[in-house]
Amino acid sequence: AQSVAQPEDQVNVAEGNPLTVKCTYSVSGNPYLFWYVQYPNRGLQFLLKYITGDNLVKGSYGFEAEFNKSQTSFHLKKPSALVSDSALYFCAVKGTYKYIFGTGTRLKVLA
Amino acid sequence: KAGVTQTPRYLIKTRGQQVTLSCSPISGHRSVSWYQQTPGQGLQFLFEYFSETQRNKGNFPGRFSGRQFSNSRSEMNVSTLELGDSALYLCASSSLPAEPYEQYFGPGTRLTVT
Numbered sequence: 001a002q003s004v005a006q007p008e009d010q011v012n013v014a015e016g017n018p019l020t021v022k023c024t025y026s027v028s029g030n031p032y033l034f035w036y037v038q039y040p041n042r043g044l045q046f047l048l049k050y051i052t053g054d055n056l057v058k059g060s061y062g063f064e065a066e067f068n069k070s071q072t073s074f075h076l077k078k079p080s081a082l083v084s085d086s087a088l089y090f091c092a093v094k095g096t097y098k099y100i101f102g103t104g105t106r107l108k109v110l111a
Numbered sequence: 112k113a114g115v116t117q118t119p120r121y122l123i124k125t126r127g128q129q130v131t132l133s134c135s136p137i138s139g140h141r142s143v144s145w146y147q148q149t150p151g152q153g154l155q156f157l158f159e160y161f162s163e164t165q166r167n168k169g170n171f172p173g174r175f176s177g178r179q180f181s182n183s184r185s186e187m188n189v190s191t192l193e194l195g196d197s198a199l200y201l202c203a204s205s206s207l208p209a210e211p212y213e214q215y216f217g218p219g220t221r222l223t224v225t
Contacts, residue, residue, distance in 0.1 A: 034213055043115070043201055043216035044154075051212065090154065094212055097167035098144065099203075101154040 002027045002095045006102035013081045014110050021076040021105045023091030032094035033074045035065055037087050038104075044090060050074060061085070081109045113138065115217035117202050123223045129190040132220045136183050136204030143185040144214065145177060148199040157200075160185055161207070189222075197224045 003026045013019045025031055032051050036044040048059025050067045058064045065076045076089060086109045091102040116135045124130050136143050145157040156169040160179035177187040183204075189196055199221050203214035 032212055036216075041218075041221075043218045044203075044214075046213045046215065049211070049213055051210075097159050097161070098156050098169075099214060100156070101146075103153040 002093055002100050004033075004091050004093050004100055004102040006089075006091055006105045008105050009103075010106045010108060012108045012110060015083055016080050019078050019081040019085070019107065019109070021089050021091075021107060023074045023076065023102060025072050025074060025091075025093050027093055027095075031074075033065075033067065034092040034094070034099070035059065035063070035074075035076050036090045036092065036101075038090065039087050047076070047089075081107075083109045083111050085109050115202055115204050115215050117200075117217035117220050119220060120218065121221045121223075123225060124192050125225055126192055126194060128192050129188060130192060130222060131186055131188045132200055132202075132222075134185045134187075134202030134204075134217060136185070136202075137215055140204035140206055140215075141183050142205045142207040143179055143183060144203045144205075145185070145187050146201040146203065147171075148201055148219070149197075154201070157187065192224045194224050197222060 005024045034049045035047040038044045047063050048057050050057050055067045063078050088104050090104050092099045118133045142161045144159040147155045158177050159167045163179045174190045179185045199219045201219045203216045205214045
């Protein structure tokens with residue numbers, strides 16, 4: 001069965017510091033992986049995806065993610081965090097006629 | 112291009128009642144998925160529709176049902192509401208089976224059952 005795991009419920013980081021939000025996956029075959037962000041009282045917004053190709057993918061708002069096949073990970077990163085990045089982040093993998101989402105990681109960027 | 116729209120945005124219902132939520136996908140998208148989001152359970156998949164056919168269903172009781180119309184608009188219905196049905200219900204559309212594969216989400220309908 002396909003699944004994703006986000007091991008951290010919350011990540012705190014100081015503004016200006018690099019941030020990492022972790023995601024690991026379990027799929028059979030080649031994974032299609034996604035990151036979404038959710039601001040309070042809003043739906044999810046697409047940030048970036050890995051389908052094939054370069055292991056480092058760049059997305060919206062300066063975010064990037066590194067696909068690591070040997071570690072089955074797809075961690076979200078940003079070189080310099082902003083207070084406005086504070087939100088709930090979800091990792092997801094595409095299954096058959098459905099997407100499987102992680103439990104979410106709350107990112108708090110401290111001024 | 113207009114985004115995914117959901118109506119209503121907020122609903123308050125009483126236990127035992129039923130409710131219908133509506134979703135209009137992005138123009139051209141034929142795949143529509145529904146999710147239930149609660150603080151304790153995270154994002155739970157309800158069902159996915161494509162060209163008026165339900166192709167996948169999550170692990171929810173039969174009180175939860177849905178349908179899709181020929182214009183790809185979708186509705187979901189919850190009958191005999193329970194307190195535990197209080198949640199944010201999210202609709203998402205995508206261009207599946209074609210690329211790009213990412214889903215686009217609506218703002219959600221906040222359902223409160225009292």
